Amino acid sequence: MGRLVTTLTRAVRQRVLARTGAVDLSRLDKVPESLAWPLRRDGTAPSARLQATRNADPVQRLVRLFGMEVWLVTGDEECREVLADSASYSTDIRPYMGRSGSATDGDIGGLGFTDPPDHTRLRRLLVPEFTMRRLQRLAPLIQQVVDRQLDELEAAAAHAEDGVVDLVPTVAFPVPFLVICDLLGLPDERRETFRSLATQRFDVTGGGPGTLGAIGGSREFLLAEVARQRHDPGPGLIGQLIREHGEEISDFELGGLADGVFTGGLETSASMLALGTAHLLEHRELWHRLRADPSIAPALVDELLRLLSVVQVAFPRFARHDVVVAGRSIPAGSVVLCSLPAANRDPRTGPGDDLDLDRAGPGHLAFGHGFHRCIGAELARMELVTTLTTLAQRLPDLALAAAPEDLEHRALSIVFGVESVPVTLHAAG
Known part of the structure; x- marks a missing residue:
């Protein structure tokens, strides 16, 4: 979803530049509050304002910006x-950037910003690689990665003077990476080069330009890797698609698909691992239930995915x-944003704020939801x-080393998360 931020910024900038010839919104250091408030949280829950908006009016006009109406859907x-x-x-943002909308035109790739027939063709190439049968071959790898990272977690804790270690760089980030x-x-x-680029995407200390530069860097890396594997296909997804489909898919398209897998599978999974573990450690009864009965995992x-909803807004619809x-009339050309955290806690259709x-x-x-539903959903679940199951079994005394309210959550992000999760591995005394 980091690419979503980049693309929306560019799209708005293009429209403003076309109208004024002078403004460059890439230099803005903040999002207007009229657009920012739906991304704010109360702890890990959607803000009280967002939930009240959903309960009172689940479809409303959010703002009119640069001649475009922006609508917010929360139910x-x-x-x-x-x-x-x-x-x-449509989810194709290219016409708003002065481009033709062809899958080979411009600098936007992947499935999220692509309409049929390009979307249908590209998704058809990718879907077989994400069936449960294909994904099961990754189960031993996932377990090996988790075991190795827990070894590193224990080693880091043993060397820490106070026994406190951060779960984010030791487990939550490296496992999906x-x-x-x-x-x-x-x-x-x-x-290692790829890890450096990926880490920078999470580091906001350099501001927007640093984050966007890292996103561009990772895409350039993947495009170069696709070009390299075109001549020497590797054993993974990139090489498999080259072997099976050859010239049917361009380097640009394949690079976009690879970047979509990367951005969709890393930031969201890392955030869910960090936030999900913190939630379980805060609610010890759930932690103990998981340890006693791994079959509930x-x-x-799924309940943690629903409650935490780290992807805050679905790909924009036009x-x-x-x-x-x-009952609300939305005019042609409007941008429609669907708030996933608000919808997932809608008490009209589910358990709301309760974990059930x-x-x-x-x-x-x-x-x-629909044909743009995340293709890597089952991999993320795995x-x-x-x-979480391995953590509970191997480290039953794992505990937060900070009060839940003191954890530093991302204040304004398309992918919600937490900057660090300090933990101790063993009970005090």
């Missing part, structure tokens, strides 16, 4: 209606024509189930 049923309607909405590297087929000698993971949602294992299931919107 579960209403979000599903928008996200499932590919006839009324290493799995993605193996999935894509990146050779070992190139992973799939249901528990109304192709006038549409009506929940009896009602848990994959029907939440954490992975989106990583979460394996990591």
Whole structure:
């Protein structure tokens, strides 16, 4: 989803430059509050304002910006209606950037910003690699990665003077990173460069330009890797698609797909691992239940996905024509944003703010909905189930080393997360 921030920034900048010839929004150091407030949280929960908005009016005009109406959809049923309607909405942002909309035109790749027929063709190439049968071959790898990272966690704690270690750089980030590297087929000698680029995407100390530069850097890396594997296909996803489809897919398209797998599978999974573990350690009864009965892990993971909803906004939809949602008339050309955290806690259709294992299931919107639903959803579930189950079994006394309210959450981000999760591995005394 980091690419979503980049693309939206560029899209708005293009429209302003076309109108004024003088303004460059890439230099802005903050998002207007009229657009920012739906991204704010109360702890890990959607803000009280966002939940009140959903309960009172689940479809409302958020703001008019540079001649475009921006609408916010917050209800579960209403979000599903928008996200499932590919006839009324486009996700292709290229026409808003003065480009033709062809999959080979411009600097946007992947599935998220692509409409049929390009989306249909590209997704058809990728789907076979993400079936449960294919993904099961990664199960031993995921377990090996988790075990190795817990070894590193224990070593770091043993060397820490106070026994406190941060779960984010030792477990939450490296587990999905290493799995993605193996999935894509990146050779070992190139992973350190890739790790540096990936880490920078999480580091906001350099401001927007630093983060956007890191995003561009990772895409350039993947495009170069695709070009290299075109002549020497590796054992992973990139090489497999080259071997099976050859000239049917261009380097640009394949690089976009690889970047989509990377951005969708790293930032979201790392955030979920960090936040999910922190939630379980805060609610010890859940931690003890998981340790006593690992079979609850799939249901528990789905409820954590629903409650935490780290992807805050689905890919923006652009109304192709006038549409009506929940009795509200949305004019053609409007941008429609679906708030996934608000929808996932909608009390009209689910348990709301309560974690309910009896009602848990994959029907939440954490992975989106419709034909743009995250293609890597099952891989993310596998990583979460394996990591949380192994943590609970191997480190039953794992505990937060800070009060939950003192954890530093990302204040304003498309992918919600926590900067660090300090923990102790053993009970005091």
